[in-house]
Amino acid sequence: MRTRCIRQGQVEVGVIEHEGREFAALGASVVGRSVTGYTRRTNGHIVLTTWCGLTMLDCRCEVVERHWTGSLALMFRLPSRRYIVGYALADHGMLFRGELFTDCEEKEARAAARRLADHFSELDAEDEATFQAEFEEDRLLDIEYRCPNCGHEWQEQWSCVCDSECPECGTTDITALSWDDAD
Numbered sequence: 432m433r434t435r436c437i438r439q440g441q442v443e444v445g446v447i448e449h450e451g452r453e454f455a456a457l458g459a460s461v462v463g464r465s466v467t468g469y470t471r472r473t474n475g476h477i478v479l480t481t482w483c484g485l486t487m488l489d490c491r492c493e494v495v496e497r498h499w500t501g502s503l504a505l506m507f508r509l510p511s512r513r514y515i516v517g518y519a520l521a522d523h524g525m526l527f528r529g530e531l532f533t534d535c536e537e538k539e540a541r542a543a544a545r546r547l548a549d550h551f552s553e554l555d556a557e558d559e560a561t562f563q564a565e566f567e568e569d570r571l572l573d574i575e576y577r578c579p580n581c582g583h584e585w586q587e588q589w590s591c592v593c594d595s596e597c598p599e600c601g602t603t604d605i606t607a608l609s610w611d612d613a614d
């Protein structure tokens with residue numbers, strides 16, 4: 432089995448060559464040993480498709496592990512002790528990220544599926560955390576200050592409430608009077 436990537440215009444096409452047959456995956460990619468596709472549930476089993484729904488891999492698939500969130504560790508059994516194992520958020524219409532394993536025992540493949548699932552679910556959690564952090568950073572506050580020396584009042588916009596300096600008399604370390612979310 433060989434994997435390669437070709438480009439058609441802007442679209443990356445992943446190709447898996449397996450026993451003389453080619454599994455082309457438009458909009459999915461095969462980089463080295465990694466395989467990307469989408470899950471689809473048909474007749475009670477899961478197949479791997481391209482983003483536009485073409486079947487990419489239609490072989491026996493086993494759900495190795497189902498997390499409480501609905502995400503799955505999957506194992507696709509290919510002939511000759513080859514497996515594609517990986518992770519998907521759900522068994523239908525979700526991104527699948529996995530790896531090709533050749534010449535390995537079923538037990539190893541199953542363990543690898545669990546490892547990948549753990550790895551990717553951690554990445555997803557990190558993405559979520561990063562997104563949240565960026566969201567928090569983007570938040571701006573309208574902060575009001577009043578100078579205790581000259582009585583001057585003014586407003587500043589910052590992402591957090593911090594001390595400021597009076598623009599009139601130069602008094603420093605003036606604590607914010609009040610703040611609100613900026614529009």
Ligand SMILES: [Zn+2]
Pocket residue numbers: 578579580581582583597598599600601602
């Ligand atoms: Zn002042």
